[in-house]
Amino acid sequence: MVTETIHLMQQHASVRNFTTEKIPADILKQIIEAGRAASTWKNFQSYSIINVSAEATKQKIFDLQPQKSIIGASNFLVFVGDLNRAVIATEQHTDRFYPEGVENLLIASVDASLAAQNTLLAAESLGYGGVFVGLIRDQASELSDLLDLPDYTFPLFGVALGVPAKRNDVKPRLPYETVVFDGSYQVQSVSIISDYDQVQRGYAGSRRLANDWSERVAAQFGVPPQTATLENLQAKKLMAKED
Numbered sequence: 001m002v003t004e005t006i007h008l009m010q011q012h013a014s015v016r017n018f019t020t021e022k023i024p025a026d027i028l029k030q031i032i033e034a035g036r037a038a039s040t041w042k043n044f045q046s047y048s049i050i051n052v053s054a055e056a057t058k059q060k061i062f063d064l065q066p067q068k069s070i071i072g073a074s075n076f077l078v079f080v081g082d083l084n085r086a087v088i089a090t091e092q093h094t095d096r097f098y099p100e101g102v103e104n105l106l107i108a109s110v111d112a113s114l115a116a117q118n119t120l121l122a123a124e125s126l127g128y129g130g131v132f133v134g135l136i137r138d139q140a141s142e143l144s145d146l147l148d149l150p151d152y153t154f155p156l157f158g159v160a161l162g163v164p165a166k167r168n169d170v171k172p173r174l175p176y177e178t179v180v181f182d183g184s185y186q187v188q189s190v191s192i193i194s195d196y197d198q199v200q201r202g203y204a205g206s207r208r209l210a211n212d213w214s215e216r217v218a219a220q221f222g223v224p225p226q227t228a229t230l231e232n233l234q235a236k237k238l239m240a241k242e243d
C-alpha cells in the first residue's frame with residue numbers, strides 16, 4: 001500500500017535551483033518544528049539550526065563554498081552538532097565534562113541528520129524543495145567564525161530550501177538486494193558496481209556527469225580525507241589534538 005507519505009518520500013529529488021520566492025516565516029517555523037520532532041538520542045537534541053535568510057550572509061557562505069543552491073535558497077539552514085548546551089547542563093551537577101571523541105560526534109551528527117531529513121521532507125510535503133550541502137565542512141573554521149559558533153559545536157551541513165525553479169528526475173538507488181540483506185551481511189561483487197555505473201549513466205542522460213558513480217566514490221575514498229573538519233573539531237574542544 002502506498003500512502004501519501006510514502007509516495008512523497010519516494011518522489012524525493014534534491015533541488016538546487018530556486019525561484020526568488022521566499023518561504024513565509026510562519027511556514028518555515030512549522031517545517032522546522034516538524035524536523036525537530038525526529039527521534040533524538042536520549043532526548044538530548046544535540047544540535048542547533050542557524051537559519052540564514054539575509055542575502056549578505058548567504059553571499060558570505062557562498063564565497064566560502066560556491067554552490068548556487070546556497071545563494072539561491074530562500075533559507076539556508078546550517079545544521080550544527082551541538083554539545084554547548086550539554087556543558088551548561090553538566091555543570092549543574094559535576095565539574096567534569098568529557099565532550100571529546102567519536103561517540104559524542106556520532107550522537108550529535110545522527111541527531112542533526114534525523115532532524116534535517118525530517119525538515120526537508122516537511123518542506124517537500126508543502127511543495128518546496130531543497131538539498132543538503134555537506135561541502136561547507138571544507139571551510140568549517142571560517143563558517144564557524146561567520147556564524148559565531150562557540151566551543152563544543154561544529155557545522156555539519158546546510159540544507160538549502162526554497163521554491164523549486166527546476167526539478168530533477170528521481171535518482172535511482174542501488175538495487176534493493178544489494179543494500180538490504182536477509183539476516184546477515186552479503187559482500188557484493190564488482191558487477192553490482194559496474195551495473196550501477198551503467199544505471200547512473202542512463203539517469204544522467206544528456207547532462208551526463210563527467211565521472212561514473214564508482215569514479216566519484218574513488219575520488220572521495222581513494223584520497224586522504226580533508227583536514228578542515230578535524231582541525232575545527234580540535235579548535236572547538238571536541239577532538240583531542242594529536243601529538
Ligand SMILES: Cc1cc2nc3c(=O)[nH]c(=O)nc-3n(C[C@H](O)[C@H](O)[C@H](O)COP(=O)(O)O)c2cc1C
Pocket residue numbers: 012013014015016067131132133134135136157168170171
Ligand atoms: C550529508 C549530505 C551532504 C550533501 N552535500 C551536497 C553538496 O555539498 N552539494 C550538492 O549539490 N549535493 C549534496 N548532497 C546531495 C546529494 O548529492 C544527493 O542527495 C544524492 O546525490 C542523491 O540525489 P537525490 O537527493 O536527488 O536523490 C548531499 C547529501 C547529503 C545527505
